[in-house]
Amino acid sequence: xxxxxxxLLPEVGPDNEHFWCGGAEGELRxxxxxxxxxxxxxxxxxxxxxxxxxxxxxxxxxxxxxHTYTLNHQPWVPGFDPPYxxxxxxxxxxxxxxxxxxxxxxxxADVEIGMPVRxxxxxxxxxxxxxxxxxxxxxxxxxxAG
Amino acid sequence: MTPVERQGLEGxxxxxxxxxxxxxxxxxxxxxxxxxxxxxxxxxxxxxxxEDIDGISTYPGGGIPGAPGFSGAGITxxxxxxxxxxxxxxxxxELPGQLGSVINACMAVATGLARHVLCFRTVWxxxxxxxxxxxxxxxxxxxxxxxxxxxxxxLPYGAASAAVWIAMMARRHFHEFGTTREQMAQxxxxxxxxxxxxxKAIYRDxxxxxxxxxxxxxxxxxxxxxxxxxxxxxxxxxxxxxDAAQDCRKKPLRxxxxxxxxxxxxxxxxxxxxxTMALRDAAAMxxxxxxxxxxxxxxAELYDGFSFIAMAWLEALGFCGKGESGPFIEDGxxxxxxxxxPLNTNGGQLSAGRLHGYGLLHEAALQLWxxxxxxxxxxxxxxxxxxxxxxxxxxxxxxxxxx
Numbered sequence: 001x002x003x004x005x006x007x008l009l010p011e012v013g014p015d016n017e018h019f020w021c022g023g024a025e026g027e028l029r030x031x032x033x034x035x036x037x038x039x040x041x042x043x044x045x046x047x048x049x050x051x052x053x054x055x056x057x058x059x060x061x062x063x064x065x066x067h068t069y070t071l072n073h074q075p076w077v078p079g080f081d082p083p084y085x086x087x088x089x090x091x092x093x094x095x096x097x098x099x100x101x102x103x104x105x106x107x108x109a110d111v112e113i114g115m116p117v118r119x120x121x122x123x124x125x126x127x128x129x130x131x132x133x134x135x136x137x138x139x140x141x142x143x144x145a146g
Numbered sequence: 147m148t149p150v151e152r153q154g155l156e157g158x159x160x161x162x163x164x165x166x167x168x169x170x171x172x173x174x175x176x177x178x179x180x181x182x183x184x185x186x187x188x189x190x191x192x193x194x195x196x197e198d199i200d201g202i203s204t205y206p207g208g209g210i211p212g213a214p215g216f217s218g219a220g221i222t223x224x225x226x227x228x229x230x231x232x233x234x235x236x237x238x239x240e241l242p243g244q245l246g247s248v249i250n251a252c253m254a255v256a257t258g259l260a261r262h263v264l265c266f267r268t269v270w271x272x273x274x275x276x277x278x279x280x281x282x283x284x285x286x287x288x289x290x291x292x293x294x295x296x297x298x299x300x301l302p303y304g305a306a307s308a309a310v311w312i313a314m315m316a317r318r319h320f321h322e323f324g325t326t327r328e329q330m331a332q333x334x335x336x337x338x339x340x341x342x343x344x345x346k347a348i349y350r351d352x353x354x355x356x357x358x359x360x361x362x363x364x365x366x367x368x369x370x371x372x373x374x375x376x377x378x379x380x381x382x383x384x385x386x387x388x389d390a391a392q393d394c395r396k397k398p399l400r401x402x403x404x405x406x407x408x409x410x411x412x413x414x415x416x417x418x419x420x421x422t423m424a425l426r427d428a429a430a431m432x433x434x435x436x437x438x439x440x441x442x443x444x445x446a447e448l449y450d451g452f453s454f455i456a457m458a459w460l461e462a463l464g465f466c467g468k469g470e471s472g473p474f475i476e477d478g479x480x481x482x483x484x485x486x487x488p489l490n491t492n493g494g495q496l497s498a499g500r501l502h503g504y505g506l507l508h509e510a511a512l513q514l515w516x517x518x519x520x521x522x523x524x525x526x527x528x529x530x531x532x533x534x535x536x537x538x539x540x541x542x543x544x545x546x547x548x549x
Contacts, residue, residue, distance in 0.1 A: 008291060008292075008293055009292055009293065010293050010298035041416070042299060067420075068314040068315070068318035069317060070310055070314050070317055070365045070366050070367075071363075071365070072305075072310055072365040072366075073363045074364045076310070077301070077304050084304055086310050096418060098416055100300050100311075102303045130302055
């Protein structure tokens with residue numbers, strides 16, 4: 001297990017705790033509409049499809065596909081040193097449900113848009129687990145990538 | 147061309163004057179002084195007196211925290227400095243792009259709330275960011291910084307800049323349509339060529355494809371030359387009611403159509419088609435409000451905060467097909483000063499400086515008045531489009547000089 005990089009952390013509250021702390025149980029969670037079953041992200045008090053107010057956190061499989069990515073070379077955040085891969089992934093359960101994330105455990109030369117990836121979590125202070133994604137190779141590890 | 151009678155905003159609003167301060171890297175001047183230079187320049191250009199100004203509009207308004215130099219002056223700064231007596235004013239960041247503030251002014255004159263609106267945009271990012279060691283994101287507050295709002299979804303991943311977010315949009319475009327860095331380079335090379343003909347441009351030295359390809363990478367596929375240059379400078383535009391415009395010194399540039407739509411999610415990562423961005427809908431709306439077509443446009447001034455955004459605008463406005471901007475620009479001819487759609491004729495934000503949308507509209511008007519000097523587009527251009535914004539926001543205006 002390599003040393004964890006410095007990260008800026010999210011402000012966690014009642015509206016986003018399910019997302020940022022779900023990794024404690026190994027789960028990637030999104031709000032989901034109890035009425036029409038739409039996943040809603042970022043969190044909202046209203047289902048954008050049916051306008052229901054019944055939105056409940058629910059775990060997804062953690063499987064996704066790489067929608068796009070960049071190998072970033074510019075130091076933007078002191079302590080979070082480039083180069084690193086920033087990616088947008090399509091969550092398997094619903095078309096258009098995406099996350100910006102870091103792609104880890106992958107040589108930049110091997111990255112391909114459309115490749116299957118799966119979530120892994122990096123534990124930080126205060127019960128925060130940052131969802132990261134790694135290549136979803138058959139028989140690969142699902143351990144903490146930190 | 148015959149003027150078209152229209153019921154709405156279009157046909158009732160015109161641009162009648164433009165002004166601009168000195169533009170440069172680290173000018174070290176009071177941004178309000180720069181604003182005064184631009185505003186008084188524009189009022190004079192229109193043949194008006196300051197007493198004629200009865201409206202003010204700006205983007206993003208004053209008091210924007212956490213972005214040094216992003217806003218050099220707000221509405222009340224200018225109203226008080228020039229002691230303007232106005233009937234209408236509006237300033238804010240939640241608009242269809244930077245030029246949304248000009249669209250607001252068009253509405254004000256079309257509805258009779260004002261006759262002559264002073265629109266301005268002042269930046270002093272170069273001085274503000276260059277006056278000392280640049281504070282890193284999140285370094286304030288003794289390590290207790292926490293990201294909220296949209297930034298919570300990006301900052302933990304080191305995705306701290308639009309350079310990163312838009313680089314991913316460009317990458318997706320590369321993937322779907324086979325676009326290449328060599329093609330995208332033409333946006334930067336064209337801008338630099340035109341900047342060489344513009345004495346006020348920031349970067350005027352010739353640049354070759356090899357220079358571009360060997361530049362340091364910022365966030366792939368963006369290199370240094372895909373990113374615009376922070377500057378100090380202020381730009382002002384006078385928007386007048388068409389009937390009031392007859393009193394002005396210059397031939398009014400009628401606002402033929404505007405695009406202000408937002409039909410998808412206003413998000414850097416959840417927007418349905420990252421290769422088009424939200425500007426797609428603003429561009430589509432523009433053509434819904436005019437009988438003119440892309441082939442009628444003589445000059446295009448399109449946002450190039452990052453090179454790829456200008457490609458997205460070219461596609462969205464129909465100068466080429468969706469996904470075809472790469473082949474469209476790859477030999478540089480179509481977008482050159484003597485091409486089918488001259489683009490960013492003053493050097494754009496990439497080489498003439500990040501005046502944040504207003505510089506593009508200024509240049510569109512200047513070209514329609516035939517004031518381009520060395521960089522004047524040939525053939526007496528009569529129709530120009532200016533589009534600003536990228537990512538989740540965009541807005542555009544089509545200008546027409548009726549002779």
